[in-house]
Amino acid sequence: MAPSPGPFRIDVFTLFPEVIDHYVDASILGRARVQGYLDIRTHDVRDAATGPHRSVDDAPFGGGAGMVLAPDPVFASVESVAASEEGMPRPLVLLTPSGRRFDQREAHRLADLEGGFSLLCGRYEGVDQRVADHLVDEELSVGDYVLAGGELAALVVVESVARLVPGVLGNERSADEESFSAGLLEYPQFTRPASFRGWEVPDVLRSGDHGRVEEWRRVQSLVRTLRLRPDLVEARGGLSDQEVRLLVEHDEVQLLRDHGYH
Numbered sequence: 544m545a546p547s548p549g550p551f552r553i554d555v556f557t558l559f560p561e562v563i564d565h566y567v568d569a570s571i572l573g574r575a576r577v578q579g580y581l582d583i584r585t586h587d588v589r590d591a592a593t594g595p596h597r598s599v600d601d602a603p604f605g606g607g608a609g610m611v612l613a614p615d616p617v618f619a620s621v622e623s624v625a626a627s628e629e630g631m632p633r634p635l636v637l638l639t640p641s642g643r644r645f646d647q648r649e650a651h652r653l654a655d656l657e658g659g660f661s662l663l664c665g666r667y668e669g670v671d672q673r674v675a676d677h678l679v680d681e682e683l684s685v686g687d688y689v690l691a692g693g694e695l696a697a698l699v700v701v702e703s704v705a706r707l708v709p710g711v712l713g714n715e716r717s718a719d720e721e722s723f724s725a726g727l728l729e730y731p732q733f734t735r736p737a738s739f740r741g742w743e744v745p746d747v748l749r750s751g752d753h754g755r756v757e758e759w760r761r762v763q764s765l766v767r768t769l770r771l772r773p774d775l776v777e778a779r780g781g782l783s784d785q786e787v788r789l790l791v792e793h794d795e796v797q798l799l800r801d802h803g804y805h
């Protein structure tokens with residue numbers, strides 16, 4: 544038998560380790576942690592703070608509002624884990640609104656890192672630039688908005704990467720299905736009851752005809768993506784001839800015209 548890979552390791556450096564641990568343990572990730580698929584370790588940066596008040600922040604040089612996360616406790620926290628027997632997985636990723644945008648492709652990239660990776664959550668008005676310049680390997684943002692700290696961003700990264708790790712979800716999706724829907728929005732899903740307050744589940748989904756179901760889902764994905772996220776269709780190089788034909792067959796000629804096809 545092939546040796547089973549060890550758990551996928553993610554270390555999170557934060558001032559709020561309990562926030563990360565509570566979310567992980569309350570969600571599907573907690574089960575994966577217990578079952579040994581995930582090894583998520585949180586490190587409290589404040590533990591590395593010295594001084595009577597164990598303070599981790601200070602006023603910005605040059606003036607301005609807010610406080611800046613000081614370099615000393617951050618370097619000390621990361622270096623103590625890195626020097627420990629089990630070390631620290633790299634890359635070390637700083638979560639900051641000025642980072643490169645995190646997306647599903649980035650999630651796959653991180654999930655493919657055999658040794659796992661580490662996350663550093665920013666706080667206050669920012670992190671001393673020397674942390675970005677000399678300690679971390681890269682910077683990621685979860686979107687063009689500013690959170691009060693990196694913890695929610697770290698959880699976004701942890702959850703979206705963890706669900707790609709084999710075993711974590713329990714019901715593995717086939718690679719086929721992943722690539723089938725790659726770059727498109729999901730099709731609509733329904734469960735029982737078939738009729739709810741007079742709103743019916745589409746007949747095709749109850750037909751038992753897998754070929755028709757698959758085709759309907761494909762059409763729904765394409766229609767939704769064209770309507771709501773035409774930028775995603777562009778990013779995958781537009782619609783194939785076969786997809787255009789499919790949409791014509793499903794009476795979506797107007798939608799195609801609206802998006803410059805035909």
Ligand code: ADE
Nearest residue numbers: 638639640684685690696
């Ligand atoms: N910290 C604050 N805002 C953030 C964002 N949008 N992404 C990542 N980290 C953040």
